[in-house]
Amino acid sequence: MAVRLGIFATHPIQYQVPIWRALSRIVGLETEVFYFSDRSVRGGVDAGFGVPVAWDVPLLEGYRSEFLAKDGDPGRPGGMAIPDRDGLLAERRFDWILIPGYTHIFERQIISARRRFNYKVVLRGELADDNRPGRKNFLKGFVRHLYLGWFYKSVDAFCYPGQAGLRHLRRLGVPEEKLFHSPYCVDSDMLEKQYAAADRQTSRKELSLHDDWFALLFCGKLIECKNLPVLFEAIGLMKDRSRLALVVVGDGPLKQQVVQAGEKLLGERFMFQGFVNQSRLGRFYRAADALVLPSLHETWGLVVNEAMQFGLPAIVSDRAGCCRDLAIDGRTGFVFAAESAGRLAEAMEKISANPSEAVKMGRQARQHILDGFTVRHSVNGVLRAIGLPASGETPSPGNDAPAGPQEIAG
Numbered sequence: 548m549a550v551r552l553g554i555f556a557t558h559p560i561q562y563q564v565p566i567w568r569a570l571s572r573i574v575g576l577e578t579e580v581f582y583f584s585d586r587s588v589r590g591g592v593d594a595g596f597g598v599p600v601a602w603d604v605p606l607l608e609g610y611r612s613e614f615l616a617k618d619g620d621p622g623r624p625g626g627m628a629i630p631d632r633d634g635l636l637a638e639r640r641f642d643w644i645l646i647p648g649y650t651h652i653f654e655r656q657i658i659s660a661r662r663r664f665n666y667k668v669v670l671r672g673e674l675a676d677d678n679r680p681g682r683k684n685f686l687k688g689f690v691r692h693l694y695l696g697w698f699y700k701s702v703d704a705f706c707y708p709g710q711a712g713l714r715h716l717r718r719l720g721v722p723e724e725k726l727f728h729s730p731y732c733v734d735s736d737m738l739e740k741q742y743a744a745a746d747r748q749t750s751r752k753e754l755s756l757h758d759d760w761f762a763l764l765f766c767g768k769l770i771e772c773k774n775l776p777v778l779f780e781a782i783g784l785m786k787d788r789s790r791l792a793l794v795v796v797g798d799g800p801l802k803q804q805v806v807q808a809g810e811k812l813l814g815e816r817f818m819f820q821g822f823v824n825q826s827r828l829g830r831f832y833r834a835a836d837a838l839v840l841p842s843l844h845e846t847w848g849l850v851v852n853e854a855m856q857f858g859l860p861a862i863v864s865d866r867a868g869c870c871r872d873l874a875i876d877g878r879t880g881f882v883f884a885a886e887s888a889g890r891l892a893e894a895m896e897k898i899s900a901n902p903s904e905a906v907k908m909g910r911q912a913r914q915h916i917l918d919g920f921t922v923r924h925s926v927n928g929v930l931r932a933i934g935l936p937a938s939g940e941t942p943s944p945g946n947d948a949p950a951g952p953q954e955i956a957g
Contacts, residue, residue: 549577550935553641553666555629555653557621558584559606561825562849565734569926571610576935579639580612583619583627583653604737604825628652636664643933647672649698658701669932670699671706671729673846675715675868695719704932708847709872729928731847731869734825735921738856741829750834754818760792761899764835764859766828766850769799774841774864774885779808781841781891791899792816796823796831832857836905837898842867843885855879856916860908862894873920879912 554567559582571578588606615635619627629635644666646654661668699705699721706729707713716726756762767773782788793813795805798821809817823831838854838861845867854861855873863874864885874880881898883890898905927937 549575550643550933551577551639551641552579552933553639553644554578554580555644555646555657556580556582557619557627557647557651558582558587559612560587561604561606562731562733564604564606564610565736565922566732566925566929567612568609569922570929573926573930573935576930578610580610581629582612582614583616584621585614585617586621604734624651626652629656632656632660633664636660636666640664641666643667643669645669645671645929648674649695655698658698661701667703667933668701669704669706669929670702671708671929671932673868674705674707674712675846676711676718692719706928706932709869711868711871727928727932729925729932730872730920731849731852732920732922732925733849733852733856735856735916735923737825738829738853741826742833742857745829745833747833750830753830754794754834756792756794756818756834759790760816761790761837761902761905762792762794762835763862763895763899764794764796764831764838764854765840766796766823766831766838766854767840769795769797769801769805771801772842772844774843775801775805776808777886777888777891778839778841779812780888781895782812784888784892785896787896787900788813791895792818794818794820794831794835796820796828798822828853829857832859835859836902837862837880837909839891839895840864840867841885841891845869848873852916852920855909855912858909858913860898860905860912862891862898864891873912873915875915877908879908879915 552570556563567578567580570576615629616627644657646657646668648654648670658668696719699719702725704725704727705716705721706727707716708729708731713726751758751762765775765778769775782791782793785791791813793809793816795809795818806819809819820831832854836859838851838859840848840851840861840863842848842864843866848863848867848869851861851863851867851869851873861874861880863870863880863882865882866885870882874882876882881894883894930937
């Protein structure tokens with residue numbers, strides 16, 4: 548008899564949908580996904596990019612899904628509730644329900660009904676301690692700690708995305724037997740097709756990148772938390788930036804400041820590309836020599852997964868959730884203190900001064916992603932959490948805890 552898994556998510560997200568598709572193909576597992584907003588499907592002005600965005604990858608194909616509502620706002624958790632919770636749960640009779648976090652009404656609805664309808668709950672989401680600047684409020688932190696302690700006691704299994712999530716759950720006293728590594732991933736199959744289709748030489752020629760330039764790539768929203776002023780300050784501190792080029796892919800409210808600062812520092816070696824949709828990103832990753840992510844706060848930083856799968860080393864701030872999992876100093880990239888322009892300048896000088904070493908690091912970065920951060924690895928973590936056998940992967944000790952830097956093989 549098949550295991551019935553219900554997945555409740557705020558809205559279709561391009562990085563999650565490949566996981567739902569893969570789970571739907573597992574023999575012995577029946578999967579259905581429920582959403583509360585269709586904004587990502589119908590498109591609209593993105594608050595961060597500041598431009599109309601409609602993702603050009605299919606978000607509803609290859610798996611069963613249903614919209615319980617279409618007007619929910621993912622940024623306002625209070626409006627997302629299951630209209631007829633008891634009726635839905637009585638009809639579907641799930642064995643397991645997967646939820647993305649602990650802040651929405653629907654998540655509390657699912658937790659409170661688990662015993663009445665005899666199902667178990669697995670939580671897979673952005674699990675980490677809040678490291679945003681200005682969030683050191685003791686009272687709020689204490690209340691959050693109490694709330695999470697209560698909430699987590701009703702969760703049967705946790706799929707943590709990386710080491711920051713693992714530390715958070717251990718700090719809250721979650722038993723080890725409830726912990727399963729289901730890493731953050733991107734659509735690895737789609738990126739592999741783009742990787743094969745895009746040619747580095749052609750891509751650089753299309754962007755007018757000279758052969759002897761070292762091209763740094765920033766890809767993301769042009770907003771304050773991305774910390775772009777420290778990037779430009781660091782470029783200004785470099786002893787030699789005569790060969791450095793910067794390609795910016797993205798848009799947002801800081802566009803004018805970014806363009807002015809880039810052109811002033813680098814002239815023709817600064818290239819602003821604006822918003823680029825998912826299916827067209829490949830040529831930018833192919834053309835670049837390294838990625839830079841200087842964020843002051845980043846729950847993870849999936850752009851690092853994308854860049855590394857394309858064979859780019861990554862220079863990542865220590866405020867990005869992925870820094871300990873992906874940017875292994877001197878192997879797959881460098882980590883720097885987010886507020887230190889000097890440290891960032893050192894990292895950029897180190898990587899740009901030795902292009903052959905950057906290529907080697909890029910190969911190691913790509914292999915690191917393929918070895919542990921693909922859709923398959925994410926799916927296998929969920930399968931183990933709900934008691935089903937994973938496939939195509941050798942389990943490691945401790946419920947597949949992620950390897951630290953010293954454990955990364957050649």
